[in-house]
Amino acid sequence: MSKAIMIQGTGSNVGKSMLVAGLCRAAKRRGLSVAPFKPQNMSNNAAVTSDGGEIGRAQALQALACGLKPHTDMNPVLLKPETDVGSQVVVQGHRIATVKAREYAKLKPTLMTAVVESFERLKASHDLVIVEGAGSPAEVNLRAGDIANMGFSQAADVPVILCGDIDRGGVIAQIVGTQAVMDKVDNARVAGFMINKFRGDPSLFDDGYAMITQHTGWQGFGVVPWFTDAWRLPAEDALDIRSGPQNGSLKIVCLVLSRMANFDDMDPLAQEPNVSLVMLKAGEVIPADTNLVIIPGSKSTRGDLDYLRTQGWDVDLAAHQRRGGHVLGICGGYQMLGHTISDPDGIEGVAGDSAGLGLLDVATQMIPDKRLSTVRAMHAKTDLPFDGYEIHIGRTDGRDCQRPFAFVDGNPEGAASPDGRVMGSYLHGMFSDDAWRAAFLRSLGADAGGLSYSGAVEQALDALADHVETHLDVAGLIAAAR
The missing domain is CATH 3.40.50.300 (P-loop containing nucleotide triphosphate hydrolases)
Structure with a gap:
């Protein structure tokens, strides 16, 4: 019974x-x-x-x-x-x-x-x-x-x-x-x-x-x-968000947004032995020696874009880009990287438009339909497959989408700047794929490989x-x- x-x-x-x-x-x-x-x-x-x-x-x-x-x-x-x-x-x-x-x-x-x-x-x-x-x-x-x-x-x-x-x-x-x-x-x-x-x-x-x-x-x-x-286990509560061990040669900074969503995207990076993952809190400055800045997902993209600017992170990101650093926006973070975010129906709050960070030549419009799906993607730069999932509202288009981050069922997904240093994607969970994560980190100069993230969780x-x-x-x- x-x-x-x-x-x-x-x-x-x-x-x-x-x-x-x-x-x-x-x-x-x-x-x-x-x-x-x-x-x-x-x-x-x-x-x-x-x-x-x-x-x-x-x-x-x-x-x-x-x-x-x-x-x-x-x-x-x-x-x-x-x-x-x-x-x-x-x-x-x-x-x-x-x-x-x-x-x-x-x-x-x-x-x-x-x-x-x-x-x-x-x-x-x-x-x-x-x-x-x-x-x-x-x-x-x-x-x-x-x-x-x-x-x-x-x-x-x-x-x-x-x-x-x-x-x-x-x-x-x-x-x-x-x-x-x-x-x-x-x-x-x-x-x-x-x-x-x-x-x-x-x-x-x-x-x-x-x-x-x-x-x-x-x-x-x-x-x-x-x-x-x-x-070592995925955290659910924002109170449990923490940086990883700070002994890696590659420094990755994730901006801790006020309505950050799906922040367990960062968990595999925290366990990489040659990566120092910094979860950057309010009032902190993006360090000058950062290799990659990740703008994560958000449940309130325009609200968190305002929050990002309040912290002065937009100025830090511009300086980071001038130094030759890389930027990856995931889901809401991807939307923030474009020129504009339009929410005419007030789906995520007060209706209106917001100017984005302008680091990608794209624009986003919020739409009522939410996309929920697991996907098998092919990374455009490395030609390596990885598993991920989509959980978002909004549609993003623009010239930088001609340089997709990945392909899903043969269709382009995400975008990249002409020099490839600024990237955006709607795909969550990508870093859980061991082979792809290692290749991505090696492209940034890290000595990566050998970590089985799923094995570590088990x-x-x-x-x-x-x-x-x-x-x-x-x-x-x-x-x-x-």
Whole structure:
């Protein structure tokens, strides 16, 4: 009989996504057919699914941990923030609206049917479904109409394990306080707790662990030390964005935009031993010794173009280009490189036009139709194939498109400047292809080759499963599933 268990957190970024990935891999290694599920996610880091939709990147990683292809049922509601007050709403893989927070509060209760429908399909196909909550059930002001935490747990009758983050301090208050603010019905759904991100000797927390049990009456399932290989796994939350080791001879700078999307494009570069990847934050200057600047994807291209200029990065980019440096724009970053970005219908915000950076002779117009597809491309310069995916709105044309970045099904894709130093492409995921990544980096002067990125991710998932098996009562967690 199929069962499910739900991991909720005392707050955002307590490590739920990684723990679920580790538990998924651990359950798979025990011979179970297991699938991940997150009722509602908020992230601009999305993955294209096997059924032609999109879900949060964390659920795609969890699917990999399960040995499955990503499917829209694994994350039926995805919110993609476009502004500080509004998000694109994706239901079962496809955009249905762009709404402000107050409007979403009214829409949210109507989405439970789709959420439970997707969950039940997964549950019918697998022995175990491991569910990840969002934010915290302690946000009791949001309990009415909730589909992400206790609302879903109640609707689908799934027991909850509450996870606290000791690294941010006050973990006893996190867990005991969560119990204190929830009502009796929701408290009864909690089967136990766990502690995550402990640094040092976990036995030093034995007294605190006992206090939590004493105050809550909940069963403890373990204390998980900090997982040092976490950086080798794709990050979903912008809070987890970090630079790679700074010991490579080739310096690549990625501009951290305010609405940066699909930033896991950079993960393979961070693991290249001869590359120093710098994730450049607000207020920082593009270093003069940079070889390649990457302008990543964005959920609000015109808004992030303004943000880029506010940081003075447009001036830095011009200086970088004069020094003979290379520039690569991916998706929204590609659109920014052109002369203009037109959004007459206000698809990504306020309707209007914006002047681009003018580093490519192209122009972009936003269109309502979103392109979602996995592709096999042929890089124009190296004639090497690579796998990637498209997830964007907008159409880009211009004279520099006559020098395409790649070919997809024989059709030109992207653009390059006459000297080849400025490049733009709509294709995400290109750097995950080992052979192509090595050739591209060698063209920039790096001694690259030998890294298997997919192999490194698999090794990290196995190490994560070993980690949770060592420090959590995995058998007890599986037994608690219902």
